[in-house]
Amino acid sequence: MQVIPVLDLLDGHAVRAVRGERSRYRPIRSSLCATSDPVAIARALVDATGARTLYVADLGAILSRGAHDHALAALCDALGDGFCIWLDAGFTAFSPMRALVERIVRLTRSATPAVIVPVFGTETLLDMGAIAEAAASGFEPILSLDYRGGRALGSALDSAHVESAWWPSRVIVMTLDHVGANAGPDLSTFASAQALAGARSLIGAGGVRYDADLVRCAHAGAAAWLVASAIHDGTLFRHDVSGGASSEA
Numbered sequence: 538m539q540v541i542p543v544l545d546l547l548d549g550h551a552v553r554a555v556r557g558e559r560s561r562y563r564p565i566r567s568s569l570c571a572t573s574d575p576v577a578i579a580r581a582l583v584d585a586t587g588a589r590t591l592y593v594a595d596l597g598a599i600l601s602r603g604a605h606d607h608a609l610a611a612l613c614d615a616l617g618d619g620f621c622i623w624l625d626a627g628f629t630a631f632s633p634m635r636a637l638v639e640r641i642v643r644l645t646r647s648a649t650p651a652v653i654v655p656v657f658g659t660e661t662l663l664d665m666g667a668i669a670e671a672a673a674s675g676f677e678p679i680l681s682l683d684y685r686g687g688r689a690l691g692s693a694l695d696s697a698h699v700e701s702a703w704w705p706s707r708v709i710v711m712t713l714d715h716v717g718a719n720a721g722p723d724l725s726t727f728a729s730a731q732a733l734a735g736a737r738s739l740i741g742a743g744g745v746r747y748d749a750d751l752v753r754c755a756h757a758g759a760a761a762w763l764v765a766s767a768i769h770d771g772t773l774f775r776h777d778v779s780g781g782a783s784s785e786a
Contacts, residue, residue, distance in 0.1 A: 618649035
């Protein structure tokens with residue numbers, strides 16, 4: 538199972554996510570480094586895990602408080618060739634996703650920046666056809682099924698479940714109230730999505746605290762799990778990531 542570190546962006550800072558309650562998000566205080574600068578935090582997460590994929594949530598874009606185009610371009614430059622950034626920026630449809638990616642690419646300075654992989658979250662997605670459009674355009678999109686408090690978020694989620702035949706090859710099960718909650722992974726919601734996933738790669742998010750949680754997630758059939766707080770808090774160590782799960786993405 539792959540472990541994918543997470544970086545949440547808000548108001549120019551890397552922030553700590555708490556149960557999806559975004560009004561409580563504050564600049565990160567991490568055991569990895571003494572700053573909330575997004576590039577420094579990204580490098581620290583990569584160094585701590587050995588991962589080659591970083592999940593980035595642009596909360597400024599999701600909350601309509603200002604997208605982080607320049608910060609995202611700086612991340613692409615800093616991480617560089619051979620690295621993937623899974624980006625959720627509150628995409629509602631294909632066209633705004635493509636426009637954002639093109640803006641970021643224009644802002645990059647490296648000849649070999651990291652590749653952006655768009656994540657379409659059902660919390661904001663309005664057009665399920667966006668996933669097919671993105672796939673046809675070579676983006677290899679990821680679908681995120683978003684939940685909070687046991688309830689599905691967004692108008693697209695019910696149709697996403699009904700039309701699961703249209704899911705892309707990778708699907709995230711995002712249980713926001715388990716993020717940063719020190720409550721363990723929500724394997725019940727994960728199992729519900731798994732019943733519809735078929736042979737697709739299913740990725741969990743939220744709740745992992747330490748190595749034993751990674752083992753439970755792997756046994757549940759997760760191809761990968763998104764992790765942040767446990768890495769910053771030092772309760773999940775590199776030997777856990779490389780031993781209990783593969784960190785390559």
